[in-house]
Amino acid sequence: MNLAVISVIALLIAIALSCFTQLNVGVLAIVFAWIIGVYLGGMPVKTVAGGFPADLFLTLAGVTLLFSQAQVNGTLGSIAKHLVRLCRGNAGLLPVMFFCFASALATIGPGNIATAALLAPAAMAAARRTNISPFLMAIMVGNGANSGSLSPFAPTGIIVNGLMDRIGLRGYEWTNWWNNFAAHAALAFAGYLLFGGWKLFARKSSAAEPEEAEPFQRNQWITIAVIAGLVLAVVVGKANIGMAAFAGAALLAVLKACDDGEAIRKMPWNTLVMVCGVTVLISLLEKTQGIELFASLIARISTPGTATAVVAFVTGLVSVYSSTSGVVLPAFLPVIPSLIEKLGGGDAFAIASAMNVGGHLVDVSPLSTIGALCLAGVTDPQEARNLFLKLMAWGLSMSVAGAGFSYVFFR
Numbered sequence: 001m002n003l004a005v006i007s008v009i010a011l012l013i014a015i016a017l018s019c020f021t022q023l024n025v026g027v028l029a030i031v032f033a034w035i036i037g038v039y040l041g042g043m044p045v046k047t048v049a050g051g052f053p054a055d056l057f058l059t060l061a062g063v064t065l066l067f068s069q070a071q072v073n074g075t076l077g078s079i080a081k082h083l084v085r086l087c088r089g090n091a092g093l094l095p096v097m098f099f100c101f102a103s104a105l106a107t108i109g110p111g112n113i114a115t116a117a118l119l120a121p122a123a124m125a126a127a128r129r130t131n132i133s134p135f136l137m138a139i140m141v142g143n144g145a146n147s148g149s150l151s152p153f154a155p156t157g158i159i160v161n162g163l164m165d166r167i168g169l170r171g172y173e174w175t176n177w178w179n180n181f182a183a184h185a186a187l188a189f190a191g192y193l194l195f196g197g198w199k200l201f202a203r204k205s206s207a208a209e210p211e212e213a214e215p216f217q218r219n220q221w222i223t224i225a226v227i228a229g230l231v232l233a234v235v236v237g238k239a240n241i242g243m244a245a246f247a248g249a250a251l252l253a254v255l256k257a258c259d260d261g262e263a264i265r266k267m268p269w270n271t272l273v274m275v276c277g278v279t280v281l282i283s284l285l286e287k288t289q290g291i292e293l294f295a296s297l298i299a300r301i302s303t304p305g306t307a308t309a310v311v312a313f314v315t316g317l318v319s320v321y322s323s324t325s326g327v328v329l330p331a332f333l334p335v336i337p338s339l340i341e342k343l344g345g346g347d348a349f350a351i352a353s354a355m356n357v358g359g360h361l362v363d364v365s366p367l368s369t370i371g372a373l374c375l376a377g378v379t380d381p382q383e384a385r386n387l388f389l390k391l392m393a394w395g396l397s398m399s400v401a402g403a404g405f406s407y408v409f410f411r
Helices: 003-020 025-040 045-049 054-072 075-087 093-108 111-130 134-147 155-166 173-194 197-202 218-235 241-254 260-265 269-288 290-299 307-321 324-343 348-361 369-376 381-409
Strands: none
Touching: 003 025, 003 269, 003 290, 003 307, 003 324, 025 045, 025 269, 025 324, 045 269, 054 075, 054 111, 054 155, 054 218, 054 241, 054 260, 054 269, 075 093, 075 111, 075 218, 093 111, 093 134, 093 173, 093 197, 111 134, 111 155, 111 369, 134 173, 134 369, 134 381, 155 173, 155 324, 155 348, 173 197, 173 348, 173 381, 218 241, 241 260, 269 290, 269 324, 290 307, 290 324, 307 324, 307 348, 307 381, 324 348, 348 381, 369 381
């Protein structure tokens, strides 16, 4: 058995374990890369370790640290309370507001999971108080958070843009965001109409109003100013987002605007290890020609005309059970150049867009972190079970919806 086959089998084992166990497959992926590269391939350890994405790690660490600080000192929570009050008891507007705010918040930096962790409890509590379907609210807040996930400021967007840059797809940062936003907005509002959201405008309830929001404190105003400065530095000044985020985090620490020790403890280290570890294994696949073999497997079930639909369906189906940003996209995006070669043609960016959208649309499944956060906001056991089944059906159906969306728009 040659190294290409062995390395692909290792990747498939890592993907399978990410679906059905709680093991951090980033750690396992590094071990696989070490054993296969050094002991079976005769490579120096330095060559295998060279696959560690240092630039990506620093960028993710800087951005997640800054927004962890904003969460620890209450800035993000306070912003959420102020914006929720804008609904003024309009039950029909409440799910729409949660979608819009979740999208905007995820876009400016925290990303989809951190945004859902912040907003899902408030959204599900508001749904309970106003007699809004928890399923409807979960669809809106979950898709809202996911719609901003490919922003160049968000962790998943940073990961995806880095992966695409490695295969020659540069300059698509905001196009990636738009494609993902459009897909999530279209399906979220389709669900809003289908499941009776429009009927909510016929009634108004003071119960939709949250608790009184306290004025912003000194530390929160400083944090808001630093985040705004980060956005301006990156968009206008073309600063490196990771280094600019570290500078902002350092400034908050120096000004004692937050407990930086607590912020570091609350960073998503599990995700950072997963992403970087899987990238090390993918780098080994490139060296052993395993990427070529992986592309061949996908090419067998695709044609140039159906490639976007097929890859959207496959990435979506795997993402129902696995981490989209940590496992699925790092595994699939590097395959694109070889896949196009084996298909005899195709649009690399269209296929990348199909993978990005297909992988994210399913992430309101209760097996995903975002769906689970929404489910955790339901206290009644019977209602929670019903919501689990509905979100599971929604997540699985989104693999088909993602394939259809990709077939129509990414060709």
